[in-house]
Amino acid sequence: MVRSFSHAKTGTLPPRSSGRWEGIEVLARTEIVSVQGRSGANVRLVVRTPVAERTVEGSDVMVAAGRTPNTAGIGLELAGIELDPRGYVKVNDRLETAVPNVWALGEGTGSPQFTHVSLDDFRIIRDNLAGGNRTTRDRLIPSCLFTDP
Numbered sequence: 647m648v649r650s651f652s653h654a655k656t657g658t659l660p661p662r663s664s665g666r667w668e669g670i671e672v673l674a675r676t677e678i679v680s681v682q683g684r685s686g687a688n689v690r691l692v693v694r695t696p697v698a699e700r701t702v703e704g705s706d707v708m709v710a711a712g713r714t715p716n717t718a719g720i721g722l723e724l725a726g727i728e729l730d731p732r733g734y735v736k737v738n739d740r741l742e743t744a745v746p747n748v749w750a751l752g753e754g755t756g757s758p759q760f761t762h763v764s765l766d767d768f769r770i771i772r773d774n775l776a777g778g779n780r781t782t783r784d785r786l787i788p789s790c791l792f793t794d795p
């Protein structure tokens with residue numbers, strides 16, 4: 647990742663996230679104005695913080711662009727499967743779609759984006775197919791972040 651970037655990260659973070667921790671500077675509410683150089687060699691970013699424009703220099707740029715559901719153009723509408731405005735398959739809390747006997751699970755339904763959640767979605771559908779009545783309501787979802795530094 648970033649080898650010598652004067653330890654700066656930029657992005658849309660809550661204002662209270664600005665600061666410096668263990669040598670990493672976080673710039674919240676900051677826009678990138680321009681990028682010069684080549685990631686992997688030398689990069690110079692001009693950024694606009696709420697306070698001023700400044701320059702950040704380093705070796706690499708890491709872009710965290712987020713994820714979108716891969717549900718477009720595969721004919722779901724032909725089967726009557728409904729999507730929400732963001733493209734996720736609409737399900738109820740038993741993970742049933744709008745079409746009887748068609749179920750959906752995992753990230754494509756907008757479930758929290760963790761492996762263990764998709765696995766638990768599977769367990770819910772498996773048990774419901776066997777006559778159970780399990781739901782996604784009130785389930786506990788562990789999450790943690792490992793970082794060095």
Ligand SMILES: Cc1cc2nc3c(=O)[nH]c(=O)nc-3n(C[C@H](O)[C@H](O)[C@H](O)COP(=O)(O)OP(=O)(O)OC[C@H]3O[C@@H](n4cnc5c(N)ncnc54)[C@H](O)[C@@H]3O)c2cc1C
Nearest residue numbers: 713716720751752753754755758759760761762763764765
């Ligand atoms: C870089 C990265 C790191 C991650 N790290 C963690 C982590 O540390 N811990 C954690 O819990 N989660 C992590 N996740 C999230 C985790 O990988 C996902 O939440 C999990 O894989 C979601 O499972 P899923 O079954 O819903 O979807 P996926 O695992 O994405 O499975 C969907 C499957 O559907 C297939 N597919 C797509 N379109 C079609 C189609 N039209 N026809 C047929 N098949 C299709 C795909 O090829 C894929 O195999 C990470 C994700 C990423 C990207």
